Amino acid sequence: xxxxxxxxxxEIEAKWYEHWLSKDYFSSKPDGRxxxxxxxxxxxxxxxxxxxxxxxxxxxxxxxxxxxMHGKNACWVPGTDHASIATExxxxxxxxxxxxxxxxxxxxxxxxxxxEWKEKYGGIILQxxxxxxxxxxxxxxxxxxxxxxxxxxxxxxxxxxxxxIIYRGLRMVNWDPxxxxxxxxxxxxxxxxxxxxxxxxxxLTDGSGSITVATTRPETILGDVAICVNPTDxxxxxxxxxxxxxxxINRKIPVIADEYVDAEFGTGALKITPAHDKNDNELGRxxxxxxxxxxxxxxxxTTEDLSEDNPSAxxxxxTGIDRxxxxxxxxxxxxxxxxxxxxxxxxxxxxxxxxxGAIIESRLSLxxxxxxxxxxxxxPKTIESVETDKIKFHPSKLKNTYSYWMDNIKDWCISRxxxxxxxxxxxxxxxxxxxxxxxxxxxxxxxxxxNAKIRIEEIRxxxxxxxxxxxxxxxxxxxxxxxxxxGNPDFNYYYPTTTLVTGQDIIFFWVARMIxxxxxxxxxxxxxxxxxxxxxxxxxxxxxxxxxGNSPDLLGLIDNYGADAxxxxxxxxxxxxxxxxxxxxxxxxGRNFNNKLWNALKLIKMWEGRQGxxxxxxxxxxxxxxxxxxxxxxxxxxxxxxxxxVKTEVDEMMQQFxxxxxLKTIYSLIWDDFCSWYLEWIKPGFEQPIDSAVYQKxxxxxxxxxxxxxxxxxxxxxxxxxxxxxxxxxxxxxxxxPLQSFDNAVLEAGELLKQVISALRDARNKNQIKPKxxxxxxxxTETETNYRPIENILLKQVNAESIxxxxxxxxxTIVVAVEKDKFFIKTEKELxxxxxxxxxxxxxxxxxxxxxxxxxxxxxxxxxxxxxxxxIALERKKQSxxxxxxxxxEESLKNL
RNA sequence: GGGAGCAUAGCUCAGCUGGUUUAGAGCAUCUGCCUUACAAGCAGAGGGUCCGCGGUUCGAACCCGUGUGCUCCCACCA
Numbered sequence: 001x002x003x004x005x006x007x008x009x010x011e012i013e014a015k016w017y018e019h020w021l022s023k024d025y026f027s028s029k030p031d032g033r034x035x036x037x038x039x040x041x042x043x044x045x046x047x048x049x050x051x052x053x054x055x056x057x058x059x060x061x062x063x064x065x066x067x068x069m070h071g072k073n074a075c076w077v078p079g080t081d082h083a084s085i086a087t088e089x090x091x092x093x094x095x096x097x098x099x100x101x102x103x104x105x106x107x108x109x110x111x112x113x114x115x116e117w118k119e120k121y122g123g124i125i126l127q128x129x130x131x132x133x134x135x136x137x138x139x140x141x142x143x144x145x146x147x148x149x150x151x152x153x154x155x156x157x158x159x160x161x162x163x164x165i166i167y168r169g170l171r172m173v174n175w176d177p178x179x180x181x182x183x184x185x186x187x188x189x190x191x192x193x194x195x196x197x198x199x200x201x202x203x204l205t206d207g208s209g210s211i212t213v214a215t216t217r218p219e220t221i222l223g224d225v226a227i228c229v230n231p232t233d234x235x236x237x238x239x240x241x242x243x244x245x246x247x248x249i250n251r252k253i254p255v256i257a258d259e260y261v262d263a264e265f266g267t268g269a270l271k272i273t274p275a276h277d278k279n280d281n282e283l284g285r286x287x288x289x290x291x292x293x294x295x296x297x298x299x300x301x302t303t304e305d306l307s308e309d310n311p312s313a314x315x316x317x318x319t320g321i322d323r324x325x326x327x328x329x330x331x332x333x334x335x336x337x338x339x340x341x342x343x344x345x346x347x348x349x350x351x352x353x354x355x356x357g358a359i360i361e362s363r364l365s366l367x368x369x370x371x372x373x374x375x376x377x378x379x380p381k382t383i384e385s386v387e388t389d390k391i392k393f394h395p396s397k398l399k400n401t402y403s404y405w406m407d408n409i410k411d412w413c414i415s416r417x418x419x420x421x422x423x424x425x426x427x428x429x430x431x432x433x434x435x436x437x438x439x440x441x442x443x444x445x446x447x448x449x450x451n452a453k454i455r456i457e458e459i460r461x462x463x464x465x466x467x468x469x470x471x472x473x474x475x476x477x478x479x480x481x482x483x484x485x486x487g488n489p490d491f492n493y494y495y496p497t498t499t500l501v502t503g504q505d506i507i508f509f510w511v512a513r514m515i516x517x518x519x520x521x522x523x524x525x526x527x528x529x530x531x532x533x534x535x536x537x538x539x540x541x542x543x544x545x546x547x548x549g550n551s552p553d554l555l556g557l558i559d560n561y562g563a564d565a566x567x568x569x570x571x572x573x574x575x576x577x578x579x580x581x582x583x584x585x586x587x588x589x590g591r592n593f594n595n596k597l598w599n600a601l602k603l604i605k606m607w608e609g610r611q612g613x614x615x616x617x618x619x620x621x622x623x624x625x626x627x628x629x630x631x632x633x634x635x636x637x638x639x640x641x642x643x644x645x646v647k648t649e650v651d652e653m654m655q656q657f658x659x660x661x662x663l664k665t666i667y668s669l670i671w672d673d674f675c676s677w678y679l680e681w682i683k684p685g686f687e688q689p690i691d692s693a694v695y696q697k698x699x700x701x702x703x704x705x706x707x708x709x710x711x712x713x714x715x716x717x718x719x720x721x722x723x724x725x726x727x728x729x730x731x732x733x734x735x736x737x738p739l740q741s742f743d744n745a746v747l748e749a750g751e752l753l754k755q756v757i758s759a760l761r762d763a764r765n766k767n768q769i770k771p772k773x774x775x776x777x778x779x780x781t782e783t784e785t786n787y788r789p790i791e792n793i794l795l796k797q798v799n800a801e802s803i804x805x806x807x808x809x810x811x812x813t814i815v816v817a818v819e820k821d822k823f824f825i826k827t828e829k830e831l832x833x834x835x836x837x838x839x840x841x842x843x844x845x846x847x848x849x850x851x852x853x854x855x856x857x858x859x860x861x862x863x864x865x866x867x868x869x870x871x872i873a874l875e876r877k878k879q880s881x882x883x884x885x886x887x888x889x890e891e892s893l894k895n896l
Numbered sequence: 897g898g899g900a901g902c903a904u905a906g907c908u909c910a911g912c913u914g915g916u917u918u919a920g921a922g923c924a925u926c927u928g929c930c931u932u933a934c935a936a937g938c939a940g941a942g943g944g945u946c947c948g949c950g951g952u953u954c955g956a957a958c959c960c961g962u963g964u965g966c967u968c969c970c971a972c973c974a
Binding site for chain 1: 898899900901902907908909910912915916917918921922923924927928929931932933934936937938939940941953954955967968969970971972973974
């Protein structure tokens with residue numbers, strides 16, 4: 001068969017993915033093997049694959065494929081998240097483009113549109129994961145709003161309500177005026193913004209002057225109910241208890257005192273607006289002050305709470321004006337009253353919505369909350385498991401972050417003023433009383449048991465739905481129906497899951513809450529290891545964003561480079577636990593690696609029909625440890641040991657989740673050790689036959705290399721595995737053999753050979769001997785047996801026409817010293833003795849300086865007394881090596 | 897404001913229990929090669945004040961202190 005010049009991934013990748021699916025390799029059923037369970041962090045159902053997903057899912061696939069090849073029953077569960085806010089926003093946007101407003105629709109009509117949208121676009125992202133090669137068990141695809149899942153969420157809500165952990169209350173919440181919903185604290189991102197500090201004076205009612213306050217939010221002035229100063233602030237002590245007049249609305253409000261106020265900030269006087277600021281709200285409650293709301297759900301001015309003030313025409317004219325427009329207007333109007341003292345530039349933090357980016361309003365609102373202190377208090381393992389590494393975090397530094405958040409946890413606002421999501425199972429009677437129940441029928445029964453006079457059709461369900469994360473936190477359990485059908489065989493087998501791979505950015509949103517849920521609902525940890533990925537940034541370290549346009553099109557990259565190269569590129573640049581700086585050049589490196597593998601395949605295939613009789617069949621059988629007799633035996637023996645050594649190293653790295661390093665190690669094993677050294681060593685001369693035993697052994701090595709690499713680059717490895725020899729089985733599920741030992745003496749012999757070859761090539765280069773010009777080589781050594789078996793390799797690798805042994809210096813040659821052995825290169829070329837001399841002198845000085853430092857160490861009594869014996873032995877070896885080299889160089893200098 | 901982490905070659909990073917020559921890798925750079933698997937390649941080379949200062953130790957990139965510079969997380973001083 002003719003193999004193409006370079007590797008062409010596209011068709012090959014599609015072919016193998018189809019094949020794997022047709023063989024059902026990725027679908028898992030409980031059996032006697034140990035399970036290896038991973039649940040995908042469910043992407044938004046309407047999302048598209050981006051670099052973050054690529055990193056995350058490549059890592060999961062590597063772990064899962066490796067487990068599958070190591071005797072585990074690997075199960076990787078795919079699925080999507082309904083992503084309440086994000087999806088609803090998209091649906092609203094889509095409807096607007098069709099000229100439909102959400103407010104014109106009933107809940108049911110809206111949800112119908114949303115489900116249509118979900119059916120049409122939902123799951124695109126899952127198809128994209130197939131392109132990447134992800135070995136997910138598609139039969140288990142889940143969605144956080146599947147009917148069973150929905151029921152499970154409701155069940156948990158009811159349970160927690162009955163336990164007094166979920167409650168309903170009027171609290172200050174983070175309000176997103178764009179999506180018009182409450183948000184949890186975690187969904188608020190604080191950003192530094194340039195704003196202004198306005199100094200506004202409030203006249204005292206007794207005409208004795210005024211108090212000036214500094215505020216960043218003059219638009220809330222009409223909701224002011226007090227001025228607060230620090231009781232120890234002497235500037236104001238006389239004014240405490242007096243009254244001032246709020247500008248424009250002319251409300252009379254008291255001057256109060258509270259330690260909370262920082263006398264150093266601004267003027268030391270703080271205006272209190274309990275309806276629009278969390279701290280003001282607390283102060284307001286403490287001092288029994290009313291909260292006067294002046295902004296509606298969209299952040300526009302409203303006079304609803306101002307009737308007692310008999311609002312003037314001016315005040316009424318503000319109605320419906322947006323908060324930021326209002327800010328300017330009110331500043332102008334107060335300015336007209338000469339009550340703006342000054343305006344300063346100010347850098348402040350402002351909360352924004354994680355989803356919409358809108359500036360958050362603190363707003364008093366009736367919402368549903370979870371009492372987190374109480375909840376965690378009932379399940380102390382939530383915190384302990386991470387602290388004691390029962391659940392292991394990678395990198396471990398995130399343990400601190402986790403513990404700190406847990407120790408300072410605040411109540412979780414779980415209700416959202418949205419329709420797309422699980423509707424809160426609270427049912428209201430016309431009189432406003434409510435019960436919490438799994439269904440309207442159950443709610444009716446509950447009302448009846450409370451002797452409420454009520455008909456079922458009068459019952460109204462809470463309009464709001466639950467925070468998306470209130471369903472996501474059940475994910476590792478409910479994908480196996482662990483809540484809706486507890487104790488089922490799948491759940492018993494697969495849960496707790498093994499490894500979770502996710503972004504650091506959702507440690508609180510998701511990871512922490514899954515751990516809580518795990519202990520609270522099943523009294524078990526949900527997973528054993530958590531691998532946190534960093535963020536994918538561009539080559540300059542900037543976040544990827546639509547505005548910057550620095551977010552590459554992942555599918556385009558896969559088309560250009562192939563999925564294997566893409567996986568390689570992102571993994572090679574991905575140090576464990578750090579952000580990754582993504583650069584397309586690493587994908588090129590991946591593509592080049594593909595070609596390297598492909599060309600190695602081509603070379604080996606060339607030999608297939610050129611096999612000669614084996615001189616020695618013993619080399620295909622273990623062990624490698626016998627003293628090698630021939631050139632090819634040496635190479636085969638060496639690589640076999642090297643392979644076992646690297647397998648052992650890779651195994652360790654994988655256990656420590658050092659995936660990037662493992663890949664680098666395999667890459668260098670294949671490129672350097674296998675291609676650059678081993679294949680060159682066994683390569684037969686032009687049109688010469690290859691020893692069939694060597695050939696067979698090489699096939700085995702190549703297959704094992706492909707197996708080692710497969711989890712990282714599944715497609716090309718499967719392809720090569722099949723092209724090497726006709727196979728009935730597939731690499732994808734081929735089980736790896738247990739680790740084998742390796743012989744360090746053999747490895748050292750290989751290293752010495754490499755070192756000698758490199759040194760001789762370097763000498764050739766430095767003396768400008770053309771690659772085609774042959775040399776004559778003489779070796780001066782005490783251990784001729786070291787070189788006898790590798791003479792042929794040496795000849796070929798340094799283009800020597802002969803090798804001889806000598807006991808003394810050979811005249812008119814270039815001398816190369818490696819360890820204690822000397823090599824004399826004889827060539828036709830005229831030698832540039834001056835340059836050679838200079839080189840040697842440089843080397844001599846270097847060695848002498850080095851010897852000096854070693855001797856200094858060895859003559860230090862305290863070193864000899866305290867250091868470990870092996871360290872001292874090493875120093876002595878350094879000494880004798882250096883002395884030998886110095887002697888060699890000195891002799892060579894004389895020789896020139 | 898509180899906490900965590902980082903600083904090693906031009907870039908991205910290893911360096912795990914203090915001792916493996918005078919600190920490694922990949923990419924980039926330079927030199928020579930179109931050698932019959934591969935120029936998307938081969939063979940070589942150069943490149944370092946291990947952020948500064950102090951300390952512990954026979955011995956420090958590594959441990960301790962301190963300074964500087966970055967990064968991240970948490971926290972609504974209006």
